[in-house]
Amino acid sequence: xxxxVGFGVFSEGDGPPRVGFRAGDGVLDLAGxxxxxxxxxxxxxxxxxxxxxxxEDVLGRIDDLVQKGTPFVPLGRTSQRLPFEIADYIDFYSxxxxxxxxxxxxxPDNEPLLPNWRHLPxxxxxxxxxxxxxxxxxxxxxxxxxxxxxxxxxxxxxxxxIELEIGFVxxxxxxxxxxVPAGAFRDHVFGVVLVNDWSARDIQAWEYQPLGPFLGKxxxxxxxxxxxxxxxxxxxxxxxxxxxxxxLPYLRTSGEWALDVELEVEVAGTVVSxxxxxxxxxxxxxxxxxxxxxxxxxxxxxxxxxxxxxxxxPKSQGSLIELTWNGTRQLRLGDGSSRSFxxxxxxxxxxxxxxxxxxxxxxxxxxPARC
Amino acid sequence: xxxxVGFGVFSEGDGPPRVGFRAGDGVLDLAGxxxxxxxxxxxxxxxxxxxxxxxEDVLGRIDDLVQKGTPFVPLGRTSQRLPFEIADYIDFYSxxxxxxxxxxxxxPDNEPLLPNWRHLPxxxxxxxxxxxxxxxxxxxxxxxxxxxxxxxxxxxxxxxxIELEIGFVxxxxxxxxxxVPAGAFRDHVFGVVLVNDWSARDIQAWEYQPLGPFLGKxxxxxxxxxxxxxxxxxxxxxxxxxxxxxxLPYLRTSGEWALDVELEVEVAGTVVSxxxxxxxxxxxxxxxxxxxxxxxxxxxxxxxxxxxxxxxxPKSQGSLIELTWNGTRQLRLGDGSSRSFxxxxxxxxxxxxxxxxxxxxxxxxxxPARC
Numbered sequence: 001x002x003x004x005v006g007f008g009v010f011s012e013g014d015g016p017p018r019v020g021f022r023a024g025d026g027v028l029d030l031a032g033x034x035x036x037x038x039x040x041x042x043x044x045x046x047x048x049x050x051x052x053x054x055x056e057d058v059l060g061r062i063d064d065l066v067q068k069g070t071p072f073v074p075l076g077r078t079s080q081r082l083p084f085e086i087a088d089y090i091d092f093y094s095x096x097x098x099x100x101x102x103x104x105x106x107x108p109d110n111e112p113l114l115p116n117w118r119h120l121p122x123x124x125x126x127x128x129x130x131x132x133x134x135x136x137x138x139x140x141x142x143x144x145x146x147x148x149x150x151x152x153x154x155x156x157x158x159x160x161x162i163e164l165e166i167g168f169v170x171x172x173x174x175x176x177x178x179x180v181p182a183g184a185f186r187d188h189v190f191g192v193v194l195v196n197d198w199s200a201r202d203i204q205a206w207e208y209q210p211l212g213p214f215l216g217k218x219x220x221x222x223x224x225x226x227x228x229x230x231x232x233x234x235x236x237x238x239x240x241x242x243x244x245x246x247x248l249p250y251l252r253t254s255g256e257w258a259l260d261v262e263l264e265v266e267v268a269g270t271v272v273s274x275x276x277x278x279x280x281x282x283x284x285x286x287x288x289x290x291x292x293x294x295x296x297x298x299x300x301x302x303x304x305x306x307x308x309x310x311x312x313x314p315k316s317q318g319s320l321i322e323l324t325w326n327g328t329r330q331l332r333l334g335d336g337s338s339r340s341f342x343x344x345x346x347x348x349x350x351x352x353x354x355x356x357x358x359x360x361x362x363x364x365x366x367x368p369a370r371c
Numbered sequence: 372x373x374x375x376v377g378f379g380v381f382s383e384g385d386g387p388p389r390v391g392f393r394a395g396d397g398v399l400d401l402a403g404x405x406x407x408x409x410x411x412x413x414x415x416x417x418x419x420x421x422x423x424x425x426x427e428d429v430l431g432r433i434d435d436l437v438q439k440g441t442p443f444v445p446l447g448r449t450s451q452r453l454p455f456e457i458a459d460y461i462d463f464y465s466x467x468x469x470x471x472x473x474x475x476x477x478x479p480d481n482e483p484l485l486p487n488w489r490h491l492p493x494x495x496x497x498x499x500x501x502x503x504x505x506x507x508x509x510x511x512x513x514x515x516x517x518x519x520x521x522x523x524x525x526x527x528x529x530x531x532x533i534e535l536e537i538g539f540v541x542x543x544x545x546x547x548x549x550x551v552p553a554g555a556f557r558d559h560v561f562g563v564v565l566v567n568d569w570s571a572r573d574i575q576a577w578e579y580q581p582l583g584p585f586l587g588k589x590x591x592x593x594x595x596x597x598x599x600x601x602x603x604x605x606x607x608x609x610x611x612x613x614x615x616x617x618x619l620p621y622l623r624t625s626g627e628w629a630l631d632v633e634l635e636v637e638v639a640g641t642v643v644s645x646x647x648x649x650x651x652x653x654x655x656x657x658x659x660x661x662x663x664x665x666x667x668x669x670x671x672x673x674x675x676x677x678x679x680x681x682x683x684x685p686k687s688q689g690s691l692i693e694l695t696w697n698g699t700r701q702l703r704l705g706d707g708s709s710r711s712f713x714x715x716x717x718x719x720x721x722x723x724x725x726x727x728x729x730x731x732x733x734x735x736x737x738x739p740a741r742c
Contacts, residue, residue, distance in 0.1 A: 114581060116523075139666050146486075154664070209581075214662075245522075248524070294571070294586040371550075
């Protein structure tokens with residue numbers, strides 16, 4: 001089988017949007033297959049809210065339908081929508097290598113890793129309303145930029161970047177005031193998507209202190225059209241990096257929680273980076289436990305992304321700012337051209353594979369600025 | 372007339388929730404008054420999405436119903452819900468006095484105001500899913516805290532604070548990739564609420580670099596039960612502070628855009644601060660233009676809050692960290708007790724008045740931590 005596996009929302013031709021299950025080159029129409037009224041609306045949210053027993057039951061019934069030879073809609077005849085309504089979007093910063101690289105680039109005169117980084121999974125809230133599905137074109141954003149020795153001006157970003165991430169999707173909500181312990185991760189989380197957290201580095205550099213990234217990120221975040229259930233990734237959880245110092249008790253986990261997913265970034269037809277999500281320092285259960293330890297509730301449709309996934313080896317970084325060291329080293333592409341940051345017309349594709357299971361790719365093409 | 376004026380969602384006794392219009396001590400049941408199918412669900416969102424002509428029409432029809440003597444439900448027989456579903460929540464940092472005070476407290480060895488502050492309205496995204504309605508109790512949050520010369524520990528915040536803010540509510544959405552110019556503010560924005568952006572200063576201080584506030588804020592944000600339409604505040608727009616340097620063209624406005632609203636903060640029965648929103652450096656149309664200048668779309672139910680409103684005079688600051696100078700000066704209360712930060716059992720009330728029009732108060736009581 002080739003092609004992604006997961007749940008999403010698709011249309012066949014000009015038809016109405018429906019919930020479907022993609023396996024390779026086909027999509028099973030779950031609304032039409034009589035698998036329950038939670039598939040009646042064109043969004044995964046009602047299904048996500050049902051919880052692990054219902055998720056397992058539906059996967060079993062999909063298996064039965066496949067055995068019986070139920071026809072799949074050819075993928076090529078479909079288009080995709082955002083698979084679920086994003087409730088809140090949290091973006092972590094969980095790669096040691098990425099945080100170290102960005103520290104070196106943004107704060108060259110200081111220790112690259114801030115004192116809190118090894119004690120807690122640093123994160124911030126992103127803009128849920130501008131999360132878009134793979135395939136959505138990206139208008140080059142405009143904003144305030146300050147060049148060295150110049151007053152700030154307003155114009156198109158000249159440092160448009162990507163961030164290769166993996167995100168998990170909350171199904172079962174929690175109550176305000178009640179933390180979700182790391183051990184309850186599987187009771188709440190349905191599955192994962194790939195995430196491209198597009199970033200305008202020049203806008204970000206000028207705006208981000210002291211309250212963090214805002215317009216440098218909020219113009220768009222792209223996710224896979226297909227949400228891959230954790231249940232199909234169970235044999236891909238492996239031991240993660242050693243954590244030193246030992247985390248505080250609320251961040252301790254038992255079992256293995258790093259996700260062995262091979263990842264690649266393609267820019268304008270050339271693969272420019274290959275890495276693996278298993279290298280992330282902070283795990284998904286730790287991220288969820290941290291995000292709720294103050295009593296913050298989670299909702300169906302919450303998206304919690306890893307932050308940029310970078311390895312230690314050359315060409316294993318998940319952003320152009322790292323791969324080109326803030327534009328000081330050009331990336332050579334297969335067509336003979338070179339890049340520091342993205343150019344208009346560039347298509348970016350993120351891909352992920354966990355053994356036999358491919359995640360939904362994340363694709364997007366840059367359109368010219370409109371300012 | 373005394374008491375707030377605005378639109379909200381209420382129940383009478385154990386009855387079902389309904390959209391209502393509060394004027395003083397009574398609530399008009401808009402669902403029952405036959406004012407349109409957009410009042411059929413217990414949320415303002417469908418009505419907010421209709422736009423200025425429909426908002427004006429409904430206000431006119433409410434006037435007619437009042438003239439005809441249509442009975443109001445006594446406020447004392449009602450309870451309130453969150454008036455609208457929060458889409459995204461943005462929190463600005465638009466008071467010069469507050470940003471200067473916080474800079475002095477958090478970065479004592481540097482210039483208090485960062486270089487970007489006078490060029491753009493600094494902001495970050497908060498957690499939409501934990502915005503709660505006035506009256507919701509607040510469980511004291513727990514989190515990671517690092518005391519000087521100690522390793523970090525996990526425990527209840529000892530520096531629980533408030534932030535007095537005013538927020539505006541988006542009615543009419545925009546499209547991704549299309550900025551909303553400052554001049555289109557009234558085409559999109561329905562009205563305002565008071566906001567208490569509860570803050571745990573010790574959690575915030577340890578976590579907030581480099582990506583901004585997260586768990587120090589995300590446990591809860593309280594808003595008024597009643598959204599006061601801009602249409603009822605038109606005679607309260609006055610000239611704001613002079614802006615130097617002159618803002619870039621996309622941040623320039625014509626007309627007067629500071630909102631003359633008298634504000635007060637009550638803690639455990641004592642008014643500890645009085646100020647006015649007209650002193651905010653950045654105006655609401657500037658905030659909206661900035662938040663969308665990169666093409667980020669807005670949605671019905673977006674909440675954009677001012678950031679803490681502080682004046683230059685003594686006892687005119689909108690947070691305890693400022694009023695007590697990070698706990699180094701005690702606040703004396705009317706009952707003879709004193710406070711640096713909030714204690715369990717304390718009730719906080721924010722109030723706002725714009726001439727004859729009172730905004731919905733924001734009330735919350737601190738419950739003990741559960742960790």
